[in-house]
Amino acid sequence: MSCLSEEERGLSPLFMEILAALWMHKGSLGGFKHFPERPCLGQKVTREDFCSGYSDFEYVYMTILGLAKLHSLVEEITLQNNGQVFTRNPGVQLLERACGMTMHGDREGANALLRSAPAALLEAFQVAKSSGKMLDFFRNAFDRQADPCLEGRTSRLLQYLEKHRHTATTMAPWEDVSLQRLPNGASSRDIAGEHLRVFCNECTWLWSRQRRLSYEDAKAARFGSDANLAEDFARVFNAQTFREAMRARGVVRRSPSVQWEVQVENGSWAGYEAEASAAIEAAHSARTNMLELRLGPRGWKYVIDLGNKVQLNPKTRKSRPIRRQEAPISPSSPSSPSPGSVKLTEVELEEAVQFFVDMQTLPPHPP
Structure with missing residues (x-):
């Protein structure tokens, strides 16, 4: 796992395993062509660009990373998917910004596809691992020359599964490792509890592989009568590892928070919407100089030039200054129905951890 970045370490371990396996076949899949050292998600890439400017390794890497991001954001994306076309659909716009791919959100079954796509990747990988033909999986379950939308990428994975699904797998049930939507008014403890449920099941899956169960x-x-097994499980599932996972996955709101702003006509500064600001901050943290975003209700395309600190309209060539502002954190929003979209403060996380420790749901520390 040493080849994974800090951002990737915050992903679910189910997807980290796939990325780690992919690195083993980097040379056979063309290595680096577009990226100098590590593929990352910045913007949607067209089929023409994938065909001419990217290697198979980079395409597969970006697909895995995008589906891993979708796994963590699926509740928020489906909540915002209003069934309209891209320019009027905030859910599909979020999918493109966060996951590097788009889809037809106005088609029937769009939300079902959003929920099933990451699961298809995980199941296909487990099938490939059981068969021992990992390079064949990376070559045949992904197609750099096909339509790079979510429908196209998922279709390729499903075709692979149709051909190879007879191989038994040991994957955890999807509902066990996926965040579920919470009712309005959910408390920070409820939100932390839903993350804890998923984290516990992820740890169980990892532990099952270590114990060959x-x-x-x-x-x-894991919590049975065998004290030795329960103690061994507590090595991977405890308050310390839970805190680390929540911070690595961006669940804990850092202080101070960052807001990116653009200068408008009257010379004042207006903040970008939360998702756009987060995308700019992610590019800033990754030292990426250029970023494409679709902004506003019509989804107009803009280029964010972080090197020159400007927002550029590629059609009119008009540019506006942008700036990065640090601000005190604001309280988390307990009314949000999607636990994946809510940030907890350090205090809220610690209060929740202590509650679950006191309830003997969470071991306080490794044995």
Whole structure:
């Protein structure tokens, strides 16, 4: 796992395993062509660009990373998907910004596709691992020359599964490792509890592989009567590892928070919407100089030039200054129905951790 970046370490371990396996075949899949050292998500890439300017390794890497991001944001994206075309659909716009791909959100079954796509990747990988043909999986379950929309990428994975699904897999049930939408008014403790449920099941899956158990057997044994097994499970599932995972995954709101702003006509500064500001901040942190964003209700395309600190309209060539502002954190929004979209403060996280420790739901520290 040493080849993974800090951002990638914050992903679910189910997807980290796929990325780590992909690195083993970097040379066979063309290595680096577009990126100098590590593929990342910045903007949607067209099929023509993928065909001419990217390697198979980079395409597969970006697909895995995009589906991993979708896994963590699926509740928020489906909540915002209003069934309209891209320019009027905030859910699909969020999918493009965060996951580097788009889809037809106005078609029937769009939300079902959003929920099933990451699961298809995980199942296909487990099938490939069981068969021992990992390079074949990376070559045949992904197609750099096909339509790079979510529908096209998922279709390729499903075709692979149709051909190879007879191989048994040991993947954890999707509902066990996916955040579920919470009712309005959910408290910070409820939000932390939903993250804890998923984290516990992820740890169970990892532990099952270490102990060479099936996932269901590991689930039965993790808190069972065998004290030795329960103690061994506490090595991976405890308050310390839970805190680390929540921080790595961006669940904990950092202080101070960052807001990117653009200078408007009267010389004042206007803040970007939260997702756009987060995308700019991610590019800033990754030292990426150029970023394309679709902004406003019509989804107009703009180029963010972080080197020169300007927002550029590629059609009119008009530019506006931008700036990065640090501000005190604001309280988390407990009314949000999507736990993946809510940021907890350090205080809220610690209060929740202590509650679950006191309830003997979460071991306080490794044995």
